[in-house]
Amino acid sequence: QVQLVESGGGLVQPGGSLRLSCAASGFTFSSYFMRWCRQAPGKGLEWVAFISSRGGTTSYADSVKGRFTISKDNAKNTLYLQMSSLKPEDAAVYYCTSGEDRSQGTKVTVSS
Numbered sequence: 610q611v612q613l614v615e616s617g618g619g620l621v622q623p624g625g626s627l628r629l630s631c632a633a634s635g636f637t638f639s640s641y642f643m644r645w646c647r648q649a650p651g652k653g654l655e656w657v658a659f660i661s662s663r664g665g666t667t668s669y670a671d672s673v674k675g676r677f678t679i680s681k682d683n684a685k686n687t688l689y690l691q692m693s694s695l696k697p698e699d700a701a702v703y704y705c706t707s708g709e710d711r712s713q714g715t716k717v718t719v720s721s
Contacts, residue, residue, distance in 0.1 A: 611635040611710040618703065618715030625695050625719075631688040631705030631712055639663070639683035641708070645690045647701035648714075657703070658690060673699070695719045 617629040629645070645657040658679035659668045667679050678691040688705050695717075702714040 611707065613705050613707065613710060613712035615703070615705060615712045615715040618717045620718045620720065621695055622721050623695060623697060623719055626691070626693045627695065627717060628692070629690040629703055629705075629715060629717075631690075633686045633688065633705075633707065636707065638681075638686040643679075643681060643688045644706045645677075645679060645688075645703060646706055646711075647699075647703045647717075649698075649701040652701075654704075655701075660688070692717070 612634045614632045615629060617627060619627065621627050640662055642659060642661050644659050646654050647657050648654045657670050657673055658677055660679045660681050664681040669677060676694045680689045697719045700717055700719045702716050704714045705712045
């Protein structure tokens, strides 16, 4: 059974940083690409970042490019999203996804 368990969300001031983690189990993590998505209040699900199975290829939504970094530790079965220079518009519930599976979500609030 696939499990994706997130941690690391919270309240941060504009311009601040936060790192999200997603612990994966129930599948061969090193064989799968992963994504981060987010959903802001009243809006649809937005793709944020992608990483290939071995981590050699990454891509980002224009809205976060240069500020967010996705990474993957296959030895620890963990996906990360390092977020820097956070803006109020980054506030959302963030999810890690693998295929059709999605984590429970962690809320990120950006406010002074």
